[in-house]
Amino acid sequence: MNRIDQLTGNGKKFFVAYYTAGFPTVAASGAILDTLVESGCDLIELGYPFSDPTADGPTIQASSQTALENGFTRAGYFQLLQEFRERHPDVPAVVFSYYNPIFHYGIDKFAEFAKTAGADGMLVVDLPHEEQADVRAVLDRQGLHLIQLVAPTTGQERTGKILKNASGFVYQISLRGVTGVRDTIAADAGENIARTRAVTGLPIALGFGVGTGEQARAVAAAADGVVVGSAIVTCIAENQPEPLPALRALVTELTAAVHG
């Protein structure tokens, strides 16, 4: 059984951590992932650094650029994932990427490597519903979930179309904008979650803009899961060269807020 389904099948609120693989270096990444798991993360979105991250704000842009400058490679990514899987056999992991690195390598090969390394799903930021046929066919064969994004701009009808054959969980984008921590959660986030819930039985995780325990608690009241990325990456960036204690403190607060 896919680890994502195992996780969501228990009906508890779950916490999703996004982390840019190879930031600040591949050598540092394994211990960072371990800290995320030890601090209560239920699912890891392992970001694949890309040269042109158009959906990301300054924090994740900078982390991707640093990772690439510090020698990030595709082989390094899959090795990191595989070692993570060996140490944490039960924690679901999603490959979080832009499309070009996947397309360029070959969808089949990329998905096979992801599956072999221990991924449970993939989320491709710039691959909307209309462009998914090729990728979906391959992921279905591999038993990987293709995680669907729903935005505040996605109307009811379109949401239904996107989620008709969706699996795993739904990633609900909380706001109109790129990734990054905001002072407040978008006012219409709850309404958007309700709209998505009306067309799917899948669990819904809300992300973009969430950075504090207080925000995570508020989101968890309406959603099934909470995604935090930029706050985690910022914490790692601001606490060099020893980021783990601060990271542990932050993520423990966030996961406690979600798990209640």
Added chain:
Amino acid sequence: MNSVDFRTFGGRFGEFGGQYIAETLMPAVNDLAAAFREAWDDPSFHAEFDRYMRDYVGRPSALYQAEALTARLGGAQIYFKREDLNHTGAHKINNTIGQGLLAKRMGKGRIIAETGAGQHGVATATAAAIFKFECEIFMGEEDIRRQAENVKRMKLLGARVIPVTSGTGTLKDAMNEALRNWVATVDDTFYIIGSVAGPHPYPLMVREFQRVIGDETRAQFLERQGRLPDTVVACVGGGSNSIGIFAPFIDEPSVHLIGVEAAGSGLDTGKHAAAIGGGSVGVLHGSKTYIMQTDEGQVVNAHSISAGLDYPGIGPEHSHLFATERVEFVPIDDAEAVAAFLELTRVEGIVPALESSHAVAHVMKIAPELPADHAIIINLSGRGDKDIASVNEFMEASP
């Protein structure tokens, strides 16, 4: 046949094109595609567009027979389509008036754009001034330095110029930043993309607004010579001036079409902007098309003396025209472009944009070998006043 009908077009030129963008923007580009189709089927929209083209841009632009350059090269007859004579000095205004009218029709209050050389930025700021939009232009820091005069013009026109520092601070990064801004402002903002790049409907829509160049050229040449030209040559960055002049000739197999890519310091140096000549198929800025990338699919930075060609991708229709062997793509490097810039200035008294100089340089290579009854039309896509400093800098660096 290679050309497509905008009414039935689904967003792909063969295997190229598509809509590879964040879900947040999908409803906006789908609305835009519907609005464009509806406007382009409405005679009153065309009437207004045509009126602005005639009375404001100054169309039709001249088709000039370059007798002095023809005599000097000895060979084919050379003609220039004089887009440099348009209001604001380049072909870019055709597209910004078109998209500006569409933005007005859609009730948007704010427009944003990316710019490299600054020509699209100036043309967008101009459209914002006449149609009364709030306007922000995203421009790479390096380009702001290279194109200081155009930055001043944009500010005079009332636009805000936002410096982009990510990446190498050139056109690719400006487009990334404009897309990020659009994701956050999509409800009230219209994004005027300056080339035949980006997600559907942009490559189609921008081609339709730019095809006025080719439609005029074809009519002008037919009227004068009673036949079609033999060869049409244009520079290609994203590819809007080239697709504009190529459009009405794509289904005319007798007309040889040549797209000239910027080879920068040379294709073998890796420092170039030739997506077809030195790239491979990938996905960038919403389209599947030829791009410059590493063997791991990371997009690399382009290099060209010409800011307007300094882009690691090419419009998807060009990729299709390459794959179907309808258009020949050739490289011209910085030194060849500068030599053509100087030559045309001295021989014809026309200062061409460095972008257009790439097309001139290629014709300087091929014209001497062609017979005197062979007619070549070059799209002189813009004027070169903005480039005088870059040319001087280049000459001082490589005496």
